[in-house]
Amino acid sequence: MKHHPIFQKANIWQRDLINRAVVAPMSRVSATADGLTTDEMVDYYSAFANGGFAVIITEGIYTDIYGSQSYNNQPAIINADQRRSWAKVTRAVHRSPSLIFAQLMHGGALSQCSENTLAPSALQPVGTKAVAYGGEGSFPVPKEMDLTDIQRMQQGFIDSAINAHKAGFDGIEIHGANGYLLDQFLTPELNLRKDRYGGTIENRFRVIAEIIADIKSSVPSNFIVGLRVSEGKVNNLTYRWADGIETARELAKEIKKSQPDFVHVAVQTGEWERDSFFGEGISLASVIRDTTGVPVIANGGFHHLDKAETALNNNHADLLSIGRAALADSHWVVKTLNGLPLIPFHRDMLWPEATLSHTRKIIKELNLENN
């Protein structure tokens, strides 16, 4: 097992990485009502570091008080108390040789906890809110953001990135995936704007390009600034672009111009081949990697080691992120390397709530540790 490509060392961002396994961002509804991290969250994140992951990406963290919050008990990184609470997490993680990135997120029209949502256009999202994240019923029609809303939202990302740097994070990931606000700007069916933020892909990407540029000019150059993208959306899991590979190529060109330090390509369903290939051997990850030359993290079911091997050996990605399997067993890396039994993922771990304490309770109740 130690020869599997996911367990090989890497040197990326001029950092020595102990392997190519990354914890995917996962929202856990376990912060305080004021957006502070808790001791339980310090233990949760440091367990991934002890468990051998090279990089940990946090759950989506909200970035401003004007409508970015996606659900109650979501952590934020807006004020000094929130920043100090995250510093406890980064200090604990850095006792091991792992890097930790803060995922910065604006929920946009898909907020579970607000009835006054914001979006590029006033279009009611399809689907219903998620009970496990405290939501109920259909999404409201969002307000179309004016230029003041857009500027305030961008400033939230920039200030949060500066706070993340101060809190000891190694970098940030801008959440441009899964149907949330920045992905709403990117998606032609959800962005009907006639101004410089709508229309062509260059215009639809502009809001992200400006955020990347402003963050990069506000933090030291060794602070890692990445971007997560996807086709699928949490409320429309198998959404694909109408002109697939063409959009992928055009998006990759825009990403290249803005030069993030990495691109994380999400496949929320976990079905990497089914939901992210444009044809034999060409995935969204490989199009972005080939076009941009930027390190790519691919995602979507890579706890299946045969898939992981294909993705790395066939140059789809440099690193692979693992979601549900890491959630079930924070020691996925060391246990897999040593052939030890894993705690298997079980959907009840996230049902009826996605909290950390509920997952622990289910592991005990179903005796999953001794399976």
Ligand SMILES: Cc1cc2nc3c(=O)[nH]c(=O)nc-3n(C[C@H](O)[C@H](O)[C@H](O)COP(=O)(O)O)c2cc1C
């Ligand atoms: C409980 C849970 C919470 C998630 N929260 C986030 C999130 O906050 N941000 C994000 O970009 N993706 C989120 N995701 C998606 C994962 O990052 C990942 O794309 C998905 O689990 C597929 O990867 P996997 O097959 O390795 O599980 C979440 C997934 C799960 C299971």
